[in-house]
Amino acid sequence: MKQLKRLGTGIGWRPEIAEAVERMPGIDWVEAVAENVCPGHLPESLLRLRERGVTVVPHGVSLGLGGADRPDAAKLLALAERAEALGSPLVTEHIAFVRAGGPLTASPLLEAGHLLPVPRTRDALDVLCENIRIAQDALPVPLAVENIAALISWPGEEMTEGQFLYDLVDRTGVRLLIDVANLHTNHVNRGEDPAKALDELPVEAIAYVHVAGGFERDGVWHDSHAHPVPRPVLDILADLASRVSPPGVLLERDENFPEPGELERELGAIRETLEKAEAGVTVTRGAAPAGRSGTDSPSPEAGEAVSGTDAPAGDVTNPPPGETGARQRLALAQAALLSALVAGTPVPEGFDRVRLGVQARALASKRADVVAKVAAELPEILGAGYRPAFLAYAQGHPMTGGYRRDALDFAGQLLLAGRPEDAETRSRLREWWLERSGPAPLSRRPTARLARATRRVLLRR
Numbered sequence: 001m002k003q004l005k006r007l008g009t010g011i012g013w014r015p016e017i018a019e020a021v022e023r024m025p026g027i028d029w030v031e032a033v034a035e036n037v038c039p040g041h042l043p044e045s046l047l048r049l050r051e052r053g054v055t056v057v058p059h060g061v062s063l064g065l066g067g068a069d070r071p072d073a074a075k076l077l078a079l080a081e082r083a084e085a086l087g088s089p090l091v092t093e094h095i096a097f098v099r100a101g102g103p104l105t106a107s108p109l110l111e112a113g114h115l116l117p118v119p120r121t122r123d124a125l126d127v128l129c130e131n132i133r134i135a136q137d138a139l140p141v142p143l144a145v146e147n148i149a150a151l152i153s154w155p156g157e158e159m160t161e162g163q164f165l166y167d168l169v170d171r172t173g174v175r176l177l178i179d180v181a182n183l184h185t186n187h188v189n190r191g192e193d194p195a196k197a198l199d200e201l202p203v204e205a206i207a208y209v210h211v212a213g214g215f216e217r218d219g220v221w222h223d224s225h226a227h228p229v230p231r232p233v234l235d236i237l238a239d240l241a242s243r244v245s246p247p248g249v250l251l252e253r254d255e256n257f258p259e260p261g262e263l264e265r266e267l268g269a270i271r272e273t274l275e276k277a278e279a280g281v282t283v284t285r286g287a288a289p290a291g292r293s294g295t296d297s298p299s300p301e302a303g304e305a306v307s308g309t310d311a312p313a314g315d316v317t318n319p320p321p322g323e324t325g326a327r328q329r330l331a332l333a334q335a336a337l338l339s340a341l342v343a344g345t346p347v348p349e350g351f352d353r354v355r356l357g358v359q360a361r362a363l364a365s366k367r368a369d370v371v372a373k374v375a376a377e378l379p380e381i382l383g384a385g386y387r388p389a390f391l392a393y394a395q396g397h398p399m400t401g402g403y404r405r406d407a408l409d410f411a412g413q414l415l416l417a418g419r420p421e422d423a424e425t426r427s428r429l430r431e432w433w434l435e436r437s438g439p440a441p442l443s444r445r446p447t448a449r450l451a452r453a454t455r456r457v458l459l460r461r
Contacts, residue, residue: 004089004090004142004175004207004247005055005089005247006247006248007028007029007055007057007208007247007248007250008028008029008248008249009026009027009028009029009248009249009250009267009270009271009274010027010028010029010030010031010055010248010249010250010251011024011027011030011031011250011251011253011263011267012030012031012032012059012250012251012252012253012254013030013031013032013045013046013049013056014033014253014254014257015036015043015045016255016257017253017257017260017263018043018045018046019045020260020263021045021049022045022048022049023260024260024263024264024267025264026267026271027054027267028054028055028248029054029055029056029057029248029250030046030049030054030055030056030057031056031057031058031059031092031250031252032046032056032057032058032059032086033058033059033060033061034058034059034060034061034078034079034082034091035060035061035062035078037058037082037085037086039081039082039084039085040085042085042086046086050086050087055088055089056086056087056088057086057088057089057090057091057092057208058079058082058083058086058088058091058092059091059092059093060075060079060091060092060093060094061093061094061098061115062075062098063075063076063079063093063094063098063135064096064097064098064099065093065094065095065096065128065131065132065135065145066094066095066096066097066117066118066124066127066128066131067097067098067099067100067131067334068097068100068104068127068327068328068330068331068334069099069102069104069327069331070130070131070134071131071134071135071138073138076134076135076138076139077138079091079093079139080138080139080140083139083140083141084140088141089141089142090141090142090143090144090175090207091139091141091142091143091144092143092144092145092146092177092207093135093143093144093145093146094115094145094146094148095118095128095145095146095147095148095165095168096115096116096117096118096148097112097116097118097334097338098111098112098113098114098115098116099111099112099338100112100331100334100335100337100338100339101331101335101338101339102331104327104328104331104332105328105331105332105335107335107339108398108400109400110335110338110339110342110343110398110399110400111398111399111400111401111402112338112341112342112363112399113363113366113367113370113399113403113406114362114363114366115148116150116334116337116338116341117148117150117152117153117154118154118330118334119154119156119157119330119333120154120157120158120159120160120161120163120164121154121156121157121158121159122158122326123326123329123330124330125159125164125167125168125171126326127326127327127330128168129168129171129172132145132168132172132174133172136172136173136174142175142207143174143175144174144175144176144177144207144208145168145174145175145176145177146176146177146178146179146182146210147161147165147176147177147178147179147182147183148179148182149179149181149182149185149186149189149214149221149223150185150186150189150190151189151220151355151358151359151362152351152352152355152356152359153190153352153355154350154351155349155350155351156350160192160196160197160200161186161192161197161200162196162197162198162199162200162201163200165200165201165202166200166201166202169202169205170202174205175205175206175207176201176202176205176206176207177206177207177208177209177210178201178206178209178210178240178246179209179210179211179212180194180209180210180211180233180236180237180240181210181211181212181213181214181223181229181233181252182210182223183197183198183236184214184221184230184232184233184236185214185221185222185223187232188216188219188220188221189220189221189355194236194239195239198236198239198240198243203240203243203244204244206240206244206246206247207247207248208246208247208248208249208250209237209240209246209248209249209250210250210252211229211233211234211237211249211250211251211252211270212225212229212233212251212252212253213225213226213227213228213229213230213233213253214227214230215227220355220358222362224255224256225252225253225254225255226253226254226255226256227256228258228262228266229251229266229269229270234269234270234273237249237270237273237274237277238273238274238276238277239277240277241273241274241277241278242277242278245278246274249270249274251263251266251267251270255369333348336348337351339398340356340360341356341359341360341363342360342363342364342394342398342399343396343398344395344396364391364394364395365391367390367394367399367403367406368386368387368390368391368394370403371390371403371406371407371410372386372387374403374404374407375403375404375407375408377432378390378407378410378411378429378432381425381428381429381432382420382425382429383425385420389410389414389419389420390410393410393413393414397409397410397413408433408436408437411429411432411433412433412437414429415429415430415433
């Protein structure tokens with residue numbers, strides 16, 4: 001089989017630190033968020049890195065492979081185009097769902113704006129396996145999928161995370177992107193033992209590893225990607241590296257960027273951790289989950305890549321009996337959860353209400369942060385009033401069309417409510433909205449509605 005390229009030590013490429021990354025010593029590769037890269041207009045920084053022989057891997061965040069719907073063909077095409085434009089040896093995505101609702105549930109489509117965990121059930125595994133096979137067939141290079149961090153647990157789960165990932169690799173041949181920071185997050189938030197997860201993983205299927213920081217507040221670990229890497233995360237990395245030599249390890253940082261020297265010190269700590277763990281260690285495969293001998297798995301040997309055509313693809317055009325039922329059951333469950341998180345509907349039975357409240361507030365906070373980035377004029381216009389106004393808006397207005405649409409809808413709702421109260425600020429907001437949306441939003445005042453109705457009657461005559 002085709003040998004998977006050893007990547008070495010890398011860092012997440014972000015526009016805010018692009019120049020610093022180019023100057024950092026010992027950077028073997030970088031990872032770029034796929035949705036932030038345009039194939040026809042690659043950033044000059046990435047082009048210069050590629051010219052120097054630095055590998056660039058596109059990392060997708062919006063496919064929603066763990067969702068009930070089949071992967072969107074346009075999103076798959078876009079991911080494939082980015083892999084080809086960057087000359088990447090593989091692409092990566094997440095084991096998560098990011099939207100729910102729609103035709104399978106006969107309900108409005110809702111966007112999470114965040115990666116949410118799939119239930120570790122046979123239904124969810126069946127759907128995920130088919131979605132990954134579809135993605136593998138559409139991509140020009142191997143696919144690796146990442147375990148995610150979670151604040152919440154699904155009731156009635158049938159497998160541990162390690163068992164779920166073992167079966168996923170066994171059935172699809174997909175590679176794994178193991179995020180050791182997410183293993184730590186799930187240890188704090190869900191009581192899951194990272195060592196047990198590593199015991200059960202097919203570690204020889206690992207494509208590369210993510211390392212990132214976070215913070216703990218009120219007993220909840222927030223995987224922020226905006227704080228230094230803590231010692232417990234490095235300890236999990238050491239445990240993993242004592243079992244297998246990962247082809248690549250990458251430091252993730254998405255915001256609150258420190259001075260380049262601090263990032264270089266974190267990379268140095270990662271290299272030191274790997275060197276100490278790997279010294280004198282014989283590479284062995286991880287233990288099989290309970291109930292498996294570990295000898296019957298078709299998983300690839302260490303260092304080998306499996307493309308979509310290498311794995312048993314099944315018949316994705318004529319799904320096996322019961323598969324449609326699995327999709328619908330998963331769709332209903334995910335729609336109920338996401339609606340509770342972003343639309344204020346009742347909490348589904350079996351979920352921790354307090355923890356769902358924490359997750360709902362985290363989703364709203366992230367929406368506010370991202371909207372402030374994609375529409376930077378809004379916090380400038382609204383000042384200190386931006387964040388409380390947006391969080392109040394988010395409580396009753398789920399995101400349905402992406403962050404740019406969210407920004408326009410938020411501004412439109414403020415204007416319809418006659419806000420901000422300051423006339424000059426309201427005028428600036430109205431100008432901003434009009435430049436991007438066309439006609440002014442319709443007033444809801446009874447007199448305005450009556451005037452519109454009168455005009456319609458006169459026009460008919």
